[in-house]
Amino acid sequence: MSYHFDQPIDRYHTDSVKYNIFDDPSTIPLWVADMDFVSPSPVIEALKTRIEHGVFGYAFENKPLRELLVKRMADLYNWHISPDDIVWVPGVVTGFNMAIRAFGRMGEEVLIQTPVYPPFLSAAPNNGLFTKSAPLVYTQQDGVLHYHIDMDVFQSAIIPGKTKTFLFCNPHNPVGRVWTEAEIRAMAEVALENEMLIISDEIHCDLLFDNHRHIPTASLSPEIARNTITLMAPSKTFNIAGLGASFAIIQNQALRNRYAEMVWNAGLHINILGLVAMHAAYEHGDDWLRQVLAYMQANRDLTTQFVNQYLPNMPITHPEATYLTWWDTRAVSRPPTQNGFMGMFEGFFLDKAKVALNRGITFGAEGEGFVRINLATRRDLLQEALERMRSAIIDG
Ligand SMILES: Cc1ncc(COP(=O)(O)O)c(C=O)c1O
Known part of the structure; x- marks a missing residue:
């Protein structure tokens, strides 16, 4: 079947946070x-x-869905999990907050790599812990802009015994990197050496451009798997974020039992329609x-070309994954605004x-x-937005 992504769709008055937060329909929302x-x-x-x-009582997942996910992990990543490794959570942000709550102790630090998706910054303080950053570095x-990890920065950010959790964004929002096996392995090994639990947010794992391949952190070795909580979801991939259905994969049984208990006791359950x-x-x-990725890749290419x-x-990123680009506007002088x-x-x-x-x-x-700019929109609207931004910058 052939899908058409150029069709105008009016999303105002559909309870969409992206649109309904504005009163003015002439605003083009390229944010959330x-x-x-x-x-x-x-x-x-x-x-x-x-x-x-017509009956929408509490949900309980069916076995075939677990089997489907087991097969997907094996087919896509040669990662062999068991159906019981999956724990359902309503969202990925909920999922990593619950992991920090379950395994973090008051006063410990959660390591993140800034710039990063804002809920990564609040996850530690939400749960009585501190945020520690090992910032990403970039070349131009x-x-x-091309971002990468400086392992000296990463390692020196860790205080043994205090920095006990690594909240990892793989692939990375907003810098659009698909981390290589060498990069993931290097960080995961430092995490093991420092007894630092890895929470690997892999929500963007299906949104890959060119011929990039996603590597789940936990797929790298049994030792890393035992030390990792992976979070995934169909929400970004298939545009069903409003339906609240995500999952954790936890191969370490002790971690999984504790995590599942925490999720259950907090009354967090998956949405039946999700x-x-x-x-x-x-x-x-x-x-x-496949079709939407081709469309968004063309949006990415025209954006990079337009800005250059x-x-x-x-300078801007040319993302390997995620439909988000990240622009360095520091050379553009702008009057202060709200x-x-x-x-x-x-x-x-x-x-x-x-x-x-x-x-x-x-x-x-x-x-x-x-x-940060969201490219997952109709091409003519994106072009209009780019043109408006260009005029605003040129005209001041
Ligand atoms: C890295 C990352 N994690 C989590 C989320 C949101 O997940 P959820 O809506 O399932 O809480 C996003 C949304 O943009 C994201 O980029």
């Missing part, structure tokens, strides 16, 4: 990470069938996924271009002067 695309048809059909049943070539959508998406959604051509003193709802938006672009972008500082101190 969801797509302006209709989900795969098999997902919609499965939901319709389930809705027609021909207007493109479960149905997840099953249909993983079973029948890959054709749609018209805004040459604004930064939108809870300081989340970059005021200059919101005021002058009516384009809503995530403000870099919310991703950590290293994000100061940067903005």
